[in-house]
Amino acid sequence: MAEYKESDVIEEEKNCKLTYYFRDLLKERINFQISEEETVDIIDAVETLVSNIITYVTSKVDWLPFSRLLKVGSMAESTSIVFPDEFDYLAIHKQKGMQIERVCKQDRGYAHIKVTDPDLKKKWFKWLRGDYLQAFFTTNGFADMFPGDFDTLGNALMYEVAQISQSVSDVGVLPKRTGLMRIGKRVQKNGPAFTQHFLWEPYNLQKSKTTIKVDITPAIEFDLNDDIINENDTFHTDILNKTVEHGKFMLVLTHDHGPSCPLCFRLTFTETEVNLVCCLDTHHNDCYKLLKYIFNSGGSVNFLSSYVLKTLVLKHGYHCEETANLAVCFKQLVAVCLHYLFNRTTGEKIEKYFKQNVVE
Known part of the structure; x- marks a missing residue:
């Protein structure tokens, strides 16, 4: 003993x-290796410019009716490390003229979106298969020949954001106390999201310029119902309770390596997840x-x-x-x-x- x-x-x-x-x-x-003042400036500049971009797209393109921008991921959870150079946002469309269907029962984490509103069907006809919105489309190598016919709604949003990034001048520059944030010209696909690149230029010439990567994922928000989640889907009842208490969930585009069904959108409870990590x-x-x-x-x-x-x-x-x-x-x-x-x-x-x- x-x-x-x-x-x-x-x-x-x-x-x-x-x-x-x-x-x-x-x-x-x-932990962040820069001053608190510079950290606040970077965060504020990114949020302002991303909000401006999405607001501009929504006002100019009537088939992209995004109602709000939600910060998620490590920056929202206060778990980002070393430097604030990666941000994640959901561009959220509030459910209207759509209904969710749990058709593929073998994939509990996925669902189909049926578009019921006639006006929305007209606006989104390029991305529909019958009455259903496509989550992804396998191009089989023909995407360069017929890009408009092989798009998803998320790719269309990425294209519009890229067009704005290429055309902005003074609007794409935001001066702060410790540096200057610029909207970069580069936008790239990143799974269900797309990445918009910004450039942070500190006024202190001894510091290097930094590329800021911002992932933006289109998401459609629905009200929670009993068919969406139950105790078997979580490892602790507190998670289920917090999800039910929030009362919302979202559907996002599917990864290319997701289910084989092109209509399957992935369920996500991102706001609840952020709350859990913050706690x-x-x-x-x-x-x-x-x-x-x-x-x-x-x-x-x-x-x-x-x-x-x-x-x-x-x-x-x-x-x-x-x-x-x-x-x-x-x-x-x-x-x-x-x-x-x-x-x-x-x-x-x-x-x-x-x-x-x-x-x-």
């Missing part, structure tokens, strides 16, 4: 030293940042996506009472990640693995 206590003390000392190391790492490398205590928020820094900052290869790491930390947090010793939680979380990387079967989906195997 005495030997066990001694080893336990040694382990505790190791964890204490590792926690101090993590605290220094967060301070010196992981994490500082301890587990720091664990999430550490995981992102170690697993996803080694270059172009991301072993595990930020979304997977986020899900892992959320599930861990519901069953963890540790609030001070970062090393204890971090080692548990890394053990799960490494177990997955070395033991997954070929083609196994990451989300399914973590749902079944994450340690609690």
Whole structure:
């Protein structure tokens, strides 16, 4: 028993030293390495310019009736690391003249959108298959020949934003206290989203210019009903309760590697997700940042996506009472990640693995 206590003390000392190391790492490398004033300027400039772009598109193109812009992802959750150079937004269309159908029962995370409004059918006829909106379209190599016939609604929005980015001059420049934000000319496809590039130019000439990547995803918002989500779809009742309390969900375009059905839009509960992460205590928020820094900052290869790491930390947090010793939680979380990387079967989906195997 005495030997066990001694080893336990040694382990505790190791964890204490590792926690101090993590605290220094967060301070010196992981948390934003610029002043609070410059951080606020970058965030404000991005939000202003993105809002201006979407407002302009909506006012000029009557078939893109987006009602609001929602900031999501790490910037909304306060989990962004190193530098505020990646932003995520949903351009939301409030459900009107559409209804949702859960036709593909084998894919619970997806649904079809039936357009019922005659005027909307006329505006969106290019992206309809019968009465249903297409989530993606396989071009089989002919997209360059007939780009208008092989579009999705999301690609059409990307095209309109790109046109504005090419034509703006003074409107695309926003001066702030610490620097200048410019709308870049580059817009690229990125799964269900598209990425608009901005350029941040600090007034301090000793600092480098930085490319800011802004992902914008078109989303259609619906009221929640009993068929959309139940207890079997979540790993904790609190998540279900928060989703039901919010009362909304959204459908977004499907990844190219998603379901084979071209009508399947992916269900997302992004606003609830942001709220869940914001409710994490500082301890587990720091664990999430550490995981992102170690697993996803080694270059172009991301072993595990930020979304997977986020899900892992959320599930861990519901069953963890540790609030001070970062090393204890971090080692548990890394053990799960490494177990997955070395033991997954070929083609196994990451989300399914973590749902079944994450340690609690």
